[in-house]
Amino acid sequence: MASGGADVGAVLEDIGIVAEHPGMRPALETAAACAEFPYPVLITGETGTGKDLFAKLVHRLGDRSTKPFVVVNCAAIPENLVESTLFGHVKGAFTDAQKDRPGKFEAADGGTLFLDEIGDLPLSAQAKLLRVLEDGELDRVGSDKPVKVDVRIIAATNRKLGEAIAAKRFRGDLFFRLNSGEIRLPPLRERRSDIPRIALRLLEGFNRNSRRQRQLSADALTRLQGYDWPGNVRDLRTVITRAVMFSGGRDVLGADDIKFDDTLKPDPFAYLPEPFEGFDVKQYNDEVRRRLFEKALRMAGGNQSQAAKLLGVKPQAVSGFVNEQKKDSNGTS
Numbered sequence: 420m421a422s423g424g425a426d427v428g429a430v431l432e433d434i435g436i437v438a439e440h441p442g443m444r445p446a447l448e449t450a451a452a453c454a455e456f457p458y459p460v461l462i463t464g465e466t467g468t469g470k471d472l473f474a475k476l477v478h479r480l481g482d483r484s485t486k487p488f489v490v491v492n493c494a495a496i497p498e499n500l501v502e503s504t505l506f507g508h509v510k511g512a513f514t515d516a517q518k519d520r521p522g523k524f525e526a527a528d529g530g531t532l533f534l535d536e537i538g539d540l541p542l543s544a545q546a547k548l549l550r551v552l553e554d555g556e557l558d559r560v561g562s563d564k565p566v567k568v569d570v571r572i573i574a575a576t577n578r579k580l581g582e583a584i585a586a587k588r589f590r591g592d593l594f595f596r597l598n599s600g601e602i603r604l605p606p607l608r609e610r611r612s613d614i615p616r617i618a619l620r621l622l623e624g625f626n627r628n629s630r631r632q633r634q635l636s637a638d639a640l641t642r643l644q645g646y647d648w649p650g651n652v653r654d655l656r657t658v659i660t661r662a663v664m665f666s667g668g669r670d671v672l673g674a675d676d677i678k679f680d681d682t683l684k685p686d687p688f689a690y691l692p693e694p695f696e697g698f699d700v701k702q703y704n705d706e707v708r709r710r711l712f713e714k715a716l717r718m719a720g721g722n723q724s725q726a727a728k729l730l731g732v733k734p735q736a737v738s739g740f741v742n743e744q745k746k747d748s749n750g751t752s
């Protein structure tokens with residue numbers, strides 16, 4: 420694979436991206452293809468899947484690689500400062516604006532602006548961003564003299580922007596502008612064969628800074644490979660760090676040194692829908708309750724008092740539920 424003369428393999432190595440699993444190929448190919456053109460790129464994937472690394476990759480593979488690469492985490496800026504941070508301001512635009520200041524867009528001029536957590540950008544800033552994408556110019560806050568900028572946008576999100584659009588918290592027209600090229604990063608559990616390599620790479624990092632040279636046993640690697648990694652590579656890093664720190668005098672880390680803890684368990688509410696106008700929380704709760712009761716009854720093989728124990732309710736609640744269901748199915752059929 421070649422892109423604008425840059426050697427993809429060398430850049431991957433330099434940035435520290437491990438991506439040998441075939442499931443990473445579409446992401447790598449899209450990154451290389453997008454790098455050639457100055458159009459916006461959207462990077463999606465769960466937390467810890469390498470969105471930051473891939474933003475860097477796109478920048479490095481393109482012909483802007485020697486120009487600025489400016490990062491803005493949209494979720495980390497207080498809402499009232501978002502616009503002046505991105506677009507700059509002129510003296511007197513607001514109380515603290517003591518002199519003219521360029522924003523991140525102007526800082527990234529000629530290069531790349533990486534807008535991380537784009538889903539958290541307030542609507543007013545989204546409108547301004549759309550204008551820069553369409554006209555290549557912006558107004559600093561408090562000014563109406565347009566400033567021309569030439570900036571490639573890379574945006575990243577770990578949330579489903581589709582839901583945010585349905586909830587009218589994200590502009591559909593901005594979304595379509597941004598995702599002319601979309602890089603989808605698969606979760607680590609869908610590319611398990613990369614886990615040992617990434618783990619060894621992380622360990623090498625520790626070894627470089629230490630007089631002790633640690634190794635991971637085959638058992639340790641197997642254990643790492645079997646885990647589901649809800650927080651992806653970020654959690655893998657945490658687990659390796661912990662294994663190294665608490666390995667005592669041993670240089671070979673075994674399966675027992677690999678400790679997953681509760682904080683790494685998947686959030687059972689991770690797939691809660693985002694509320695929107697017209698959403699019915701009561702109906703949603705009723706549905707959740709119905710499914711839990713059905714599940715408990717299935718698990719208890721239809722035994723109602725056993726199901727009640729599993730649910731932490733009185734047996735009457737379960738028999739009441741069963742009667743309700745009977746009535747419903749009689750009524751509707």
Ligand SMILES: Nc1ncnc2c1ncn2[C@@H]1O[C@H](COP(=O)(O)OP(=O)(O)O)[C@@H](O)[C@H]1O
Nearest residue numbers: 435436437466467468469470471472617652653
């Ligand atoms: N493919 C990969 N190969 C090696 N390390 C990775 C890879 N993806 C992510 N990492 C590491 O995992 C951590 C989280 O990556 P990051 O790019 O910040 O994820 P995200 O932005 O998607 O939350 C970082 O320490 C990064 O170096």
Ligand SMILES: [Mg+2]
Nearest residue numbers: 467470471535
């Ligand atoms: Mg990130």
